Amino acid sequence: MHPDQEDEIAYTLDRVRIPYFIWGEPLLRIYGILVPRPKQFSGWVVPDRFLNEANESMRSLGYEHCPHGKTCTFLQDGIGSHPDPDRHYHPGEYKGLCIPGIRELTISFYAKSRLFSYFPDPNAGPPEANDPYYTLASDARFPIVAFPLPPWVARGRHPLSRYPVKVPKPNKYIEAIIGLRCRALDGSMFAGHWIVEINFLQRLFTNDPENTRIRITDLSTPFRQYMVIRCFYNMPTFNRELISFQYLHRVYGELARADLLPPPEGIVQLGEQSDFQRRLREWNMMI
Numbered sequence: 001m002h003p004d005q006e007d008e009i010a011y012t013l014d015r016v017r018i019p020y021f022i023w024g025e026p027l028l029r030i031y032g033i034l035v036p037r038p039k040q041f042s043g044w045v046v047p048d049r050f051l052n053e054a055n056e057s058m059r060s061l062g063y064e065h066c067p068h069g070k071t072c073t074f075l076q077d078g079i080g081s082h083p084d085p086d087r088h089y090h091p092g093e094y095k096g097l098c099i100p101g102i103r104e105l106t107i108s109f110y111a112k113s114r115l116f117s118y119f120p121d122p123n124a125g126p127p128e129a130n131d132p133y134y135t136l137a138s139d140a141r142f143p144i145v146a147f148p149l150p151p152w153v154a155r156g157r158h159p160l161s162r163y164p165v166k167v168p169k170p171n172k173y174i175e176a177i178i179g180l181r182c183r184a185l186d187g188s189m190f191a192g193h194w195i196v197e198i199n200f201l202q203r204l205f206t207n208d209p210e211n212t213r214i215r216i217t218d219l220s221t222p223f224r225q226y227m228v229i230r231c232f233y234n235m236p237t238f239n240r241e242l243i244s245f246q247y248l249h250r251v252y253g254e255l256a257r258a259d260l261l262p263p264p265e266g267i268v269q270l271g272e273q274s275d276f277q278r279r280l281r282e283w284n285m286m287i
């Protein structure tokens with residue numbers, strides 16, 4: 001997404017006091033992670049009760065939501081493994097900046113309860129300085145990526161010259177994504193996207209020389225232990241994968257007991273469900 005377009009949406013939501021934050025690849029790139037498809041996916045989260053109002057704001061910018069919803073073939077093909085959004089928009093070219101041969105941008109809005117259920121609603125406008133969950137994309141703790149990049153593929157902290165876009169703090173975001181991966185263990189959500197995101201987020205703690213501020217110790221229990229196992233590269237890959245996968249089931253149990261599992265997505269993958277039960281029995285785990 002072009003930065004001007006992102007800023008314009010953030011400004012419009014702030015102007016009518018709609019709380020929002022962004023997620024997915026554009027957010028990972030602000031954290032400094034090099035992820036593909038920076039141009040095609042733009043993910044926005046709003047509290048459920050603001051979905052319709054957000055739609056009105058998008059209309060005021062000239063974006064009509066796609067009437068095909070989940071059956072949109074472009075959506076199936078165009079936003080990779082992301083879960084289906086509650087509302088999505090195909091804005092077409094922006095200021096004549098559509099790049100030939102590159103897939104069109106899809107702007108996707110999600111109800112907060114689906115993916116970030118236990119996050120508090122963000123403020124409308126900028127977060128408080130000590131907000132534990134949210135900050136701005138210009139936060140000095142995000143890296144400055146040293147070499148200049150065209151705006152489509154920029155990475156790292158937003159310059160102060162941009163409109164302040166609201167983002168989740170990395171530790172809270174990583175914990176939520178691990179929670180979504182846990183939810184997928186029992187077959188009530190697709191696993192694919194969360195596996196992809198965790199692989200990217202893991203890079204913050206292993207081979208990213210630009211990350212000097214986001215530490216694994218910022219994660220709380222049991223998410224920190226899970227990430228430590230994943231980053232323990234002295235262990236043979238097979239063992240590391242197996243032990244981290246086993247540990248994920250413990251995380252699932254802890255989240256379930258604390259009532260912090262994301263809600264099921266209404267997808268029942270029977271094979272996944274029976275495999276999950278079988279693993280719990282084999283590994284002698286009680287959920």
Ligand SMILES: [Zn+2]
Pocket residue numbers: 066067068069072073074075088090
């Ligand atoms: Zn569509």
